[in-house]
Amino acid sequence: MRVSKFLILLLLIAPGITFGISPDKHNDSVKAPINYPKPPVTDSRLFYVQRTPNANTIVYDLNLATNGMPDTENPVKAYWIRYADKGQKEDLNYIQRKFAYGLTARPLANGNYDIRFVSYKKFPLTLMKASDGKYHIFAFISQKQIILNSVFVKIEGGTFWFPNVVYVEVSGTDPQTGKEMVERFKP
Numbered sequence: 001m002r003v004s005k006f007l008i009l010l011l012l013i014a015p016g017i018t019f020g021i022s023p024d025k026h027n028d029s030v031k032a033p034i035n036y037p038k039p040p041v042t043d044s045r046l047f048y049v050q051r052t053p054n055a056n057t058i059v060y061d062l063n064l065a066t067n068g069m070p071d072t073e074n075p076v077k078a079y080w081i082r083y084a085d086k087g088q089k090e091d092l093n094y095i096q097r098k099f100a101y102g103l104t105a106r107p108l109a110n111g112n113y114d115i116r117f118v119s120y121k122k123f124p125l126t127l128m129k130a131s132d133g134k135y136h137i138f139a140f141i142s143q144k145q146i147i148l149n150s151v152f153v154k155i156e157g158g159t160f161w162f163p164n165v166v167y168v169e170v171s172g173t174d175p176q177t178g179k180e181m182v183e184r185f186k187p
Helices: 004-015 094-100
Strands: 023-026 043-052 054-062 077-084 088-091 105-109 113-117 118-130 135-141 145-158 165-175 180-185
Touching: 043 135, 077 105, 105 118, 135 165, 135 180, 145 180
Parallel strands: 043 145
Antiparallel strands: 023 180, 043 054, 054 077, 077 088, 105 113, 113 118, 118 135, 135 145, 145 165, 165 180
């Protein structure tokens, strides 16, 4: 499977989110090396994406309908927190929504949703209620289902058109143990 075309597309259109295919290594103690601000925790927060070009962060929140269930058309809302500017919220623009950071959602049984990044449909996510009674985004890392917390992309050098992506780090929480799990992928 090729990741390079996907990486180039995302970094051209709106630098930020990328996913590798094969794990480089798994280490529960791995932490993103940059001390960026973390988005505040809210009842609706699902996960966020950060990368080395700057601290601007893409945030994904649960979008509830008036009945208290996820909105059937758009169960997850994505937006920026522009930490590198004034920390303001800003909606994703059309290109970012349709080609990079936007999500597609397909209803599944029991009120769950199959969630995919528009730019990389091969990384399956599931929006569903957990044992805590709250909705979370679930993903698989190290062959274990986790609650996705964040994605971090480390870029060193390269050019605007061909950045050198060193690794992608996906982190989450094991819903059974509460332990943080981290996996890095090298594209």
